[in-house]
Amino acid sequence: MRARRERALAVAQRLGADGVLAADVSTVAWLTGFETDIESGPSPFALPPLAVVTPDGPPLLVVSEDDAPRIPDDCRACLYAGGTVEELDPVGGAIRALELATDGRMLASEPSFLSTTLASVLRIVDATAELRLVRAVKDPDEIDLLQAAVELCDVGQAEARAHVLPGISEIELWARVRGAMEQAAGGRIPVLADLASGPRTAETGGAPGLRVLTDGDLVICDLVPRLQGYWGDSCATLEVGEPAASARSKHRLVADALERGIEAVRPGVVAGDLDQLVRAGLDYPHHTGHGLGTSWHEEPRVVPGGRTRLEPGMALALEPGVYDGDGGVRLEQVVVVTEGGCTILSNHSLEL
Numbered sequence: 176m177r178a179r180r181e182r183a184l185a186v187a188q189r190l191g192a193d194g195v196l197a198a199d200v201s202t203v204a205w206l207t208g209f210e211t212d213i214e215s216g217p218s219p220f221a222l223p224p225l226a227v228v229t230p231d232g233p234p235l236l237v238v239s240e241d242d243a244p245r246i247p248d249d250c251r252a253c254l255y256a257g258g259t260v261e262e263l264d265p266v267g268g269a270i271r272a273l274e275l276a277t278d279g280r281m282l283a284s285e286p287s288f289l290s291t292t293l294a295s296v297l298r299i300v301d302a303t304a305e306l307r308l309v310r311a312v313k314d315p316d317e318i319d320l321l322q323a324a325v326e327l328c329d330v331g332q333a334e335a336r337a338h339v340l341p342g343i344s345e346i347e348l349w350a351r352v353r354g355a356m357e358q359a360a361g362g363r364i365p366v367l368a369d370l371a372s373g374p375r376t377a378e379t380g381g382a383p384g385l386r387v388l389t390d391g392d393l394v395i396c397d398l399v400p401r402l403q404g405y406w407g408d409s410c411a412t413l414e415v416g417e418p419a420a421s422a423r424s425k426h427r428l429v430a431d432a433l434e435r436g437i438e439a440v441r442p443g444v445v446a447g448d449l450d451q452l453v454r455a456g457l458d459y460p461h462h463t464g465h466g467l468g469t470s471w472h473e474e475p476r477v478v479p480g481g482r483t484r485l486e487p488g489m490a491l492a493l494e495p496g497v498y499d500g501d502g503g504v505r506l507e508q509v510v511v512v513t514e515g516g517c518t519i520l521s522n523h524s525l526e527l
Contacts, residue, residue, distance in 0.1 A: 187283035194229030198288035201470035220258040311474040312488040324407030332523035349383035369397035376503035390416040393502040406471040408492040410507030425504040432495040440517040446481030464493040
């Protein structure tokens, strides 16, 4: 993590700042290891965490007292009152803590993640774009964490494949899939997902519902679990019963597109060019791919016109698809850019 902090401080130095004020929760996690609870939503007792990183010492987290037990060992904290029997004032508490933590220094920050009230007491320069790009290149320990998260995806995909049967509902299937991933993780984890069947697959996916699977259904299973602060991602399309000829045809188109993309990944490739190569002959309404890390969608964005050049250490989830009135097919694998091409982290079946 020290190397990540040094790279962030180099950004601050180039911008004439004394340090970094991380305001995007994904950047906070990247610099400190402090994870935000995504399931409870915005807290009524506290603002999102902030982190001050300077050359002078360990990072300083600005969080409520409720979060004190979760502060990493190599970080300090500037705390304010959280859940209390007194009158709640998370904004005022955060401002006072932030003023102490920043001590009037000019800091490179991410102002779009700060309220105008907080920003008004700070001296900041916008480093959002620069920090996103340095976050995109992963250190070796980050790649290990991504691999572990992707292995949870493999567990979930295997569980889905084992239970895609007529008579099971989407939500029942999802309960099995999530349970298998959490069993493998050893506890509760945040998980995002598309798990949609039949005609719902034509709309690219969606959250699991009460629809019951029947013979001939396609099922899109896109799993995005977070483990130790890093997100995995994977997608398979499954068939209930024997695949129809139309499903096999769509599946082959998507599998070929994914293979084209993986073969083309190497340093220097422009994200928009990669999108064009994979998208050729297909007409899907979403991105071709995206970066993975402490956010489940980050740079590089593989979209039309994307300008980021791939570099060794970047992690990409590539996910082309085909969607029509008979249903949709999407396949996704995670790769890491290497000096000579890429390494595939995913190991789940892509068969129908």
